Amino acid sequence: MSWARFVLANLWRNPLRSALTAGAVALAVALVSLLLTMPAGMDLLLDRLASNTRISVHHKAGVVYTMPAAFTRKIRQVDGVAAAVAMSWYGGAYEEAGRVTFPNFAVEAEHVGAVYPDYRIDPVELDDFLRYRDGAIVGRGTLRKYGWKIGDRVTLKSTIYPADLEVRIVGEIPNDAAPMLWLRRDYLDEALKARGWAGLGNANVVWVRVADPNRVNAVMRDIDDLSRNSEAETASETEKSFFGNFFGSLDGLVRIILLITSLVALCIVFIAANTTSMSVRERAGEIAVLRALGFSRAAIFRTLVAEALLLAGGAGLLGVAMAWGLTGTLRALAGWNETLGPLGNFTVTPAVVAQGVALSVAVGLLAGVAPALGVVRRPVAEALREVF
């Protein structure tokens, strides 16, 4: 018999208890590992969503504040700007799906294609968007979600403007990361004027494509200088930064989730420590005998801690494997299910594996050290007297 076999034999003493403890630790490590994939997953998602040469120009106070749409013309004249398109949040809800809202914007049909060349919209469909005043271009995910197809007519009820619009779908954005709908600004403008409104004179955002990636910062500065000291001062940022700020608003939520997960992990430490303490208490007689036979305090301590470490470490590997399996399955599913698309970005990297295993080792140490210290500190004669 070897020392390792002795440790394993002790772990096997109560298989159900060992399995339940390992299961609890594995679940906690899996949960923490999944959460640890989030920051890297968000970055990856951001890389897929955003372009470094596209910038967002919006009111300095935020995108809910509007700025004059005419400002777009000035932006197009800035040196280095390749194209610019004004966008207004239409807030259209699709009644047939139960009045659900989704991202839909009124855009300038003649400019949008030039700002989004990376979306690879079919030029024929862009021409149709220009040809039909009631035309709309819709993201692939949204088309699938509502079962729409090119040629369909869809009525949207705006939650912002007193103008419900029937649009004709003329094209598709073949990009899973762009689930929006674009309708034409002039179509909305006419509808508003027909209802006695002044028309669509403002925009929430002007999206700009910069010709030279090296001049993005200079272009942003020049654009913001245009509106300096006006009533609608602008703040420009890259698309990546724009979406980063959007995701950044989720940071608080992620932190709360991490806090809760940490508390769950702490509970698991207590559970594992309690299990180890129970095991040590049950074996008080055996441990006293081992010490009487000549096993040193260090040898007993090593044995008990090794048992806890082995249980927690094994459970940690299982937990990381569970997280790896789940994210792998999500990636595979995301390949054919668009709604799972963003979830396919979460990956259990070697760093996540290392952190998950480190957590389980910490759980094992915390759970094993205290009861082991308690049992080896007692004089052997006293321990023998108490159990015999």
Added chain:
Amino acid sequence: MASEADVSEPLIVIRHVSRRYVRGADDVRALEDVSLTIGRARFVALMGPSGSGKSTLLNLLSGIDRPSSGEVIVAGMRLGELDEDALAAWRARHVGLIFQFFNLMPVLSARDNVALPLLLTHLDRRERQRRAMVALRVVGLSHRADHFPRTLSGGEQQRVAIARAIVTDPDLIVADEPTGDLDARNAEEILGLLRQLTNHFGKTIVMVTHDPRALRFVDVAYHLDKGVLLEGEAASRADDAIRRAAAGHSTTEPHA
């Protein structure tokens, strides 16, 4: 302090040993000024009523406990000079322990239980296994080597415990009521086996027992009462009383 054991010297020397401890509000005097010398290759019984200090004396001479005053020397080693870990290492090398309730590890087979003290040596796995099997053969249980304690009878478990006690070839074997949990037949078999360890292997055995049958197997019995070692008339009277009680018991020949 003698650094090496001399076969002409006694194995155990106990000089003016007292052991007191506090239990709750009471100051318990477990042993009072006990002096005792035990030679090598002797089978010795410590007898007396419950609470007389037998187990305390056994713990002191096996290095499990320390005296409040006095000196314990075993195999030339003054145990009072060793700290807790050094005492543990010394026990592992020089003392074999046998308990009343066998105290085998339930998760290990008979062979692995016997090999357990050898984990504290530098022997390789194969040698540990070989020595464990030799020890099991000595106690007549090599055919049960792969059995776990729960599948062994009480007598068999105590034989495994004896094999565990002798596997490191210790100078001293201490046994705390080794027949206390056994029926009459098994008790006599175990006492006979311990006797053989002294006769054939020259082991010194100190055994705490209430069992009057033990007198027919041991070389000498010391009697304790209220922490005091009985001597002279008192010791003779205690011995006679136990021998009379033992007269009707045994069927086997001692000193076989």
